[in-house]
Amino acid sequence: xxxxxxxxxxxxxxxxxxxxxxxxxxxxxxxxxxxxxxxxxxxxxxxxxxxxxxxxxxxxxxxxxxxxxxxxxxxxxxxxxxxxxxxxxxxxxxxxxxxxxxxxxxxxxxxxxxxxxxxxxxxxxxxxxxxxxxxxxxxxxxxxxxxxxxxxxxxxxxxxxxxxxxxxxxxxxxxxxxxxxxxxxxxxxxxxxxxxxxxxxxxxxxxxxxxxxxxxxxxxxxxxxxxxxxxxxxxxxx
Numbered sequence: 001x002x003x004x005x006x007x008x009x010x011x012x013x014x015x016x017x018x019x020x021x022x023x024x025x026x027x028x029x030x031x032x033x034x035x036x037x038x039x040x041x042x043x044x045x046x047x048x049x050x051x052x053x054x055x056x057x058x059x060x061x062x063x064x065x066x067x068x069x070x071x072x073x074x075x076x077x078x079x080x081x082x083x084x085x086x087x088x089x090x091x092x093x094x095x096x097x098x099x100x101x102x103x104x105x106x107x108x109x110x111x112x113x114x115x116x117x118x119x120x121x122x123x124x125x126x127x128x129x130x131x132x133x134x135x136x137x138x139x140x141x142x143x144x145x146x147x148x149x150x151x152x153x154x155x156x157x158x159x160x161x162x163x164x165x166x167x168x169x170x171x172x173x174x175x176x177x178x179x180x181x182x183x184x185x186x187x188x189x190x191x192x193x194x195x196x197x198x199x200x201x202x203x204x205x206x207x208x209x210x211x212x213x214x215x216x217x218x219x220x221x222x223x224x225x226x227x228x229x230x231x232x233x234x235x236x237x238x
Contacts, residue, residue, distance in 0.1 A: 006033040006057065007138065008087050010078060012065055012125065013037070013094030015044040017195040018144065021210040022091070023047060027054035035078055037063035037094075065094045065121035066113075075128050086135025089217065091142045092122035097162035111161040118165035123172055133183065142217055143173050145187035145228060152237045170228055170238065177226030184220055187228045188213065189236060 009026060013019040014036030026032040027050055034056060038044040041060045051058050059081055063074045078087070095118045098110050122143050126133075133139055147153050149166025173187040193209040212231035219233065228236040 006031055008033045008082060008085055009089040010035045010087055011091040011093055014047050018190055018210060019093045020047055021206040022213060024050055025210055025214050027056040027058055030055045032056035035059045035061060037061055039064050066117055071125055071128055087129060087132035088136040088138035089140045090129050090133055092125055093144045100158045101160050102157045103160045106161045114161045115165050119168045119172060122169060140184040143169050143187045145169050145189055147189045147236055150228060150236055150238055174226050184225050186224050188216060189230050191231050
């Protein structure tokens with residue numbers, strides 16, 4: 001399958017929410033080649049259906065971000081799919097939370113799982129996919145984060161386990177940029193969005209959020225690297 005003159009994207013957590021909508025919007029352009037990862041491709045019917053109308057190219061692969069061996073297998077599969085091409089955009093989108101918990105009430109075993117999914121998995125995925133990112137033109141890693149992980153926002157005591165992991169993800173992004181200044185590495189806050197995770201009270205629709213997300217990612221500047229960026233393409237203080 002020829003993918004010359006296309007930008008290559010790998011997006012984790014593509015079965016629903018932000019990941020699915022990002023794939024959908026990017027596939028409106030023939031210049032994008034999307035590799036969408038899901039836990040079970042057979043059940044990812046909404047993602048698979050995008051192939052019917054996509055102007056770009058879509059490949060769907062199996063990836064459970066909590067499975068180290070599975071991540072390693074996915075790298076082999078993606079390498080075969082891309083051939084001699086690199087990976088322009090690696091988007092670490094998959095994440096979980098424990099809903100509204102606090103520092104003194106959160107389930108520690110549950111929090112450890114949230115940390116594994118939200119921090120350890122993006123770190124390992126970036127490590128293992130690094131050779132493909134290095135081969136590309138854009139050399140971009142996007143860690144989908146949240147302003148809940150920024151100290152300056154003062155959101156109070158709730159969402160503790162989720163916020164702590166996003167603070168850690170922000171630091172991971174900073175360290176990745178410090179180690180590899182030749183790469184573009186950002187953490188991006190998509191805002192409070194109406195998704196299964198964000199709930200119905202969120203002010204942003206998926207379309208509104210992801211339209212801005214795609215615009216930010218495709219217009220990144222060198223000074224953005226290693227920083228937390230919002231939907232208005234503004235640097236968010238840590």
